[in-house]
Amino acid sequence: MTTTHHHSATTLDGLLEYWQEQDIRNVLFELPDMHGIPRSKIVPLNKVQGFIEKGLNMYGGTVTLDTRSFVISGTKYNEEVNYADQVLKPDISTAAIVPWMNNTARLICDAYWTDGTPLQASPRYLLKQVVAELDTLGYQAVVGLEYEFYLLDSATMKPIFDGLHIFNTARNVSSPVIERIVELLPQMGIDIITANCEYGPGQFEINYGPHEAIQAGDLGFTFKNGVKMIAQQLKYHATFMTKPFSDQSASGSHTHVSLISKEDGRNAFLDSDDRHGLSQSAYHFMQGMLKHAPAAMALMAPTPNCYHRFVPHHFAPINVSWGLEDRSAMIRAKNSYDSRTHLENRLPTALSNPYLTTAAVIASGILGLKEAQMPPEPVQGLAENQNNFDPLPATLDEALHALERDEPFRALLGDEFVQVFTTMKRSELARFKAYVTDWERDEYLEIF
Structure with missing residues (x-):
């Protein structure tokens, strides 16, 4: 059975009729939470029309539950x-039929209070607000998300193979999971381009095509959860945790962005007369991403674990930098001198929420377009070897402080989102700091 992410039925009646023809019995009403995890209710098909027309009730604090699903005081949507x-x-x-479930379709939902007010800290709402702001400047963003993840034995939670075998064909097909992902995800509208094993043992990367920003968020959400569900059904465990193993590669989610001019439909980042093939808009957008990187990092690297990724010589940025085709820089300019010209933000981690990552990239770029400042000249050699670039925040604490202090960036995201997000993350950090680790026991228990 095949379908596409956007079925041709544009009306509710047409959609329900199509689903009946396809023998759909249940529909998932999915809410992306603050972490990009789906919170859902299963609705029998004969109840779907009523819930689409009237809305489906769910506990209002769901979107702000922390990574352990704890209810956090002070996150506005609970006791308040x-x-x-x-x-x-x-x-x-x-609307899409879910090819790894039986007779099931899904709908992604937006969240409102009973009086019709949106939950402004909801990640999908935030992305919509940022996209609307970009629209006022005459641009549409095209975004591609590029995910790495580890495939583990679900019994031992260890990688499915040892050793470093990047691109090795036997490793590419060492479990049925990758081929199944490549087969099924296009049925959800995810245009898979390539799939291969990555640097770490059991680590994989799957690339798919770029889309308009809100759809890119929806498809990132769909991709990550599809990968996890398909792996689970085949008795494996897929994890997008940024750094699951101390001695192995971290997983990133490089975010590719370009702007289409609404006036003429052309790539606004291309300027064939520029020596680097980049337009003024591209430079300004890039400078916005650089200038507001410390604040944006809180959304792109939202757990303490993420900060293990930002170390030299691991193809991850360690400073606020850009370069031409430089995999060590924070921003890699993909200046192909044609309509494919775009910027690649290498800061986001695989664990990050696709809606928040996309919103952070576009919001910082919007500020760059408004501020109209030029980035520094690109350096010769690797950006990570330069000592004249500012360092990135070294911890989530630092990134949260930067988010609160960056007033223009904060204003674009909205105070409600920033307050909810930082309160929840600080509660998570407090639990993290209170925990006695294996390292501490190994280091101190016997000697002292």
Whole structure:
């Protein structure tokens, strides 16, 4: 059975009729939470129309649960509203049949209070607001997300093979999971381009095509959760945790972005007369990403574990830098001198929420377009070897402080989102700091 992410049915009646023809029995109403994890209710098909028209109630604090699903005080949507319900309203454009489930379709939902007010800290709402702001400047963003993940034995939680075998064909097909992902995800509208094993043992990278920003967020959400579900069904465990093993590669989610001019439909980042093939808009957008990187990092590297990734000589940025085709820089300019010209932000980690990552990239770029400042000249050699670039925040604590201090960036995201996000993350950090680690026991227990 095949379908596409956007079925041709544009009306609710047409969609329900199509689903009946396809023998769909249940529909997942999915809400992406603050971490990009789906929180859902399963709705029998005969109840779907009523819930689409009236909305589906769900506990209102769901979007702000922390990484352990703890209810965090001070995150606005809990005791402050007497733990009230939110109302999920599905976006019919996200309708898709789920090929790894039986007779099941899905709808991605937006969250509102009963009076119609949106939950402003909801990641999908945030991305929509940022995209609307970019629209006022005359641009549409095209975004591609590029994910790495580890495939583990679900019993031992260890990688499915040892050793470093990047691109090795036997490793590419060492489990049925990757081929199954490549087969099924296009049925959800994810245009897979390449799949291969990566540098770490059991680490893989799968690339798929770019899309308009909100759809890119939806497809990133769909991709990550599809990978996890397919692996689970085949008795494996897929993890997008940034650094699952101390002595192995971290997983990133490089985010590729270009702007289309709404005026003429052309790539606004291309200037064939520029010596680097980049337009003024591309330089300004890039400078925005550089200038607001410390604040944006809180959304792109949202757990303490993420900060193990940013070390020299591991193809991850360690400073606020850009370069031409430089894999050690924070921004890699892909100046192909044609319509494919774009910028690659190498800061986001694989664990990051696709909606928040996309929103952070576009928001910082918007500020760059408005501030109209030029980035420094690109350096010769690797950016990570230069000592004249500012360092990136070294911890989530630092990134959260930068997010709160960056007033223009904060204003674009909205105070409600920033307050909810930072409160939840600081609660998570407090639990992290209170925990006695294996390293501490190994280091101190016997000697002292």
